[in-house]
Structures are given as C-alpha cells and as structure tokens.
Amino acid sequence: xxxxxxxxxxxxxxxxxxxGVPIGSALVYGERIIGRGHNRRRQRGSVVLHGEMDALENAxxxxxSVYRHSVLYTTLSPCPMCSGxxxxxxxxxxxxxxxxxxxxEEALLRERGVAVEVLDLDECVELMRRFIADSPEVWNEDIGx
Amino acid sequence: xxxxxxxxxxxxxxxxxxxGVPIGSALVYGERIIGRGHNRRRQRGSVVLHGEMDALENAxxxxxSVYRHSVLYTTLSPCPMCSGxxxxxxxxxxxxxxxxxxxxEEALLRERGVAVEVLDLDECVELMRRFIADSPEVWNEDIGx
Numbered sequence: 256x257x258x259x260x261x262x263x264x265x266x267x268x269x270x271x272x273x274x275g276v277p278i279g280s281a282l283v284y285g286e287r288i289i290g291r292g293h294n295r296r297r298q299r300g301s302v303v304l305h306g307e308m309d310a311l312e313n314a315x316x317x318x319x320s321v322y323r324h325s326v327l328y329t330t331l332s333p334c335p336m337c338s339g340x341x342x343x344x345x346x347x348x349x350x351x352x353x354x355x356x357x358x359x360e361e362a363l364l365r366e367r368g369v370a371v372e373v374l375d376l377d378e379c380v381e382l383m384r385r386f387i388a389d390s391p392e393v394w395n396e397d398i399g400x
Numbered sequence: 401x402x403x404x405x406x407x408x409x410x411x412x413x414x415x416x417x418x419x420g421v422p423i424g425s426a427l428v429y430g431e432r433i434i435g436r437g438h439n440r441r442r443q444r445g446s447v448v449l450h451g452e453m454d455a456l457e458n459a460x461x462x463x464x465s466v467y468r469h470s471v472l473y474t475t476l477s478p479c480p481m482c483s484g485x486x487x488x489x490x491x492x493x494x495x496x497x498x499x500x501x502x503x504x505e506e507a508l509l510r511e512r513g514v515a516v517e518v519l520d521l522d523e524c525v526e527l528m529r530r531f532i533a534d535s536p537e538v539w540n541e542d543i544g545x
Contacts, residue, residue, distance in 0.1 A: 296461065300460055300461055301457060302456055302457060302459070302460070302461055302462070302489075303448055303449070303453045303456060303457045303485065304448070308448045311447055311448060312446060312447060312448045314447070315445055315447070316441065316445055316447055316541060317447070318541065319540070319541070319544055319545055322544065334484070334488050335483075335484035335485070335487040335488045336481065336484040336485040336487075336488045337484070338480075338484055339479070339480035339481040339482070339483055339484025339485070339487075339505070340448065340480070340481040340484070342480040342481075342484075343479050343480045343481045343543070343544045344447075344544045345544050360484070363508075395464070396461060396463065396464070398488070399464055399467065399488045399489045399490050400464055
C-alpha cells in the first residue's frame with residue numbers, strides 16, 4: 256500500500272482510539288508526507304476539522320505550486336467541504352480508501368479535472384462500521400444529517 | 401443593514417486591523433448570531449479558517465436542524481471550500497457582501513438549491529482593495545493561486 260494511505264489509516268485508527276470519528280488523511284508532496292490528520296469533531300468540538308481538513312491544516316501554509324503537485328489520501332470519500340478544499344487548492348489527485356459508507360463529491364471532483372481513485376479497502380469500511388454502530392448520532396452530525 | 405452583515409463587516413475590519421485577510425462572516429439562527437469569525441491565515445497560519453469557516457467553527461457543534469434554519473453572511477463570495485461547507489451543513493441561504501473582487505461558487509450553490517443574495521457593498525470591496533494592494537501574495541495564497 257502507498258505510504259500516504261498507510262498514514263491515513265493510522266490517523267483514522269488514532270481517531271477511533273480517541274473516541275472520535277475514524278477518518279484519517281495525509282497530504283503527500285513528491286515522496287514526502289507534508290501533512291497528516293484525522294477528524295476532530297469529538298476531540299476538539301470542531302465542525303471544520305474533518306480528516307482531510309486536519310491534514311491540510313497540519314501541512315501549514317504552502318504555495319500553490321506545492322498543492323498542485325500533491326496527492327491527498329483519505330480513508331473515506333470526501334464530503335462537499337473537503338472536496339471544496341481540494342478544488343480551492345488545486346490538488347490534482349485524490350486517493351480514497353472507501354466510498355461504501357459515504358459517497359462524497361467524487362463526481363464534482365472528476366468534472367473539475369481531479370483524478371479520483373477509490374481503493375475500496377475493507378479495513379476502512381470496518382473502522383466506520385464499528386464507529387457508526389457505537390455513535391450513530393455523532394456520525395450523522397458530522398455529515399450534516 | 402441586517403445585523404448578520406453588520407457583524408460580518410465588523411469581523412472583516414478586525415481581520416484587517418490584525419494584518420489579516422479582511423473577510424468576515426456570521427452565522428445567524430433565527431434572530432440570533434450564533435457564530436462569527438474572520439480569516440485567520442496570517443494570524444494563526446491557518447489554511448482552513450476562511451471567514452466563513454471560522455464563523456462555523458465558532459458556532460460550535462450544532463444539530464442539522466439549526467444549520468437548516470440559518471443564514472450565513474459573508475463579506476466576500478464564498479470560495480469552493482466555504483461553499484462546500486455550506487452544502488455539507490445544508491445552510492439554505494447565503495448573503496454576500498460583494499463578488500467583484502472574487503467570484504466563488506455561487507452558481508454551484510444555486511444549482512444545489514441554496515438561496516444566494518449579493519448585496520454589492522462598496523465597503524466590502526474597499527476592504528479587499530486595500531488589503532490586496534498591500535499584500536497581494538497573501539491574497540493569492542488564500543485563494544490557491
């Protein structure tokens with residue numbers, strides 16, 4: 256497995272261990288992970304730090320040239336907010352762990368020229384299954400339902 | 401002027417006074433401002449806290465029923481990330497100070513059923529004009545260019 260997805264899954268597992276929504280992400284520039292993170296809704300009461308957003312935030316301020324040569328790895332199909340961040344920063348490629356639990360804005364991303372790859376990993380599905388069984392209300396809140 | 405836009409402009413002015421990108425926002429539920437904020441790129445090195453995102457974050461965790469009866473006020477047309485957040489949380493109405501400086505994803509928002517109103521306020525244009533003249537590189541970074 257690519258190092259970016261490995262890091263994203265580690266982040267998701269860490270989120271689960273903290274009692275949080277187990278979605279993780281990593282931003283990879285060239286061969287280097289420049290940001291990694293996971294959903295912080297429960298841990299910090301954050302409504303904007305989804306896994307992808309946390310990875311972007313932890314990467315810090317970057318010039319457009321870095322984003323435009325980066326890949327964003329995420330364990331779950333990106334929601335409208337995270338997809339919008341991908342479009343804002345012109346990230347050209349997104350690798351997704353799974354989209355069975357939740358189908359985000361993959362069609363919009365593709366329509367705008369982003370390369371979207373879905374790995375369909377059972378490991379990512381299982382993390383979400385466990386969390387949603389325990390805390391359906393937190394999951395619904397996280398996706399605005 | 402509606403209290404929500406007044407608060408958004410106050411936030412933008414505060415951002416400018418801090419040396420930051422002067423974009424402000426307020427989330428209004430019923431008659432009450434439940435979150436207000438401004439862009440934090442320079443102040444906190446944040447790449448996710450645009451004005452709208454900061455207002456959402458400061459409103460804290462809310463049930464879907466609150467977002468679905470709220471209005472988001474913002475001094476500038478919302479970028480893809482902030483528009484995505486509006487779609488994620490199902491905010492039905494967005495009031496925008498101006499879209500001359502930057503035209504965000506207004507078409508996408510309308511297409512998805514969000515009511516979008518543009519007030520075209522000179523005051524908001526002038527705040528951005530001053531900032532961009534002084535710090536064009538920060539502005540370009542903020543919109544991913």
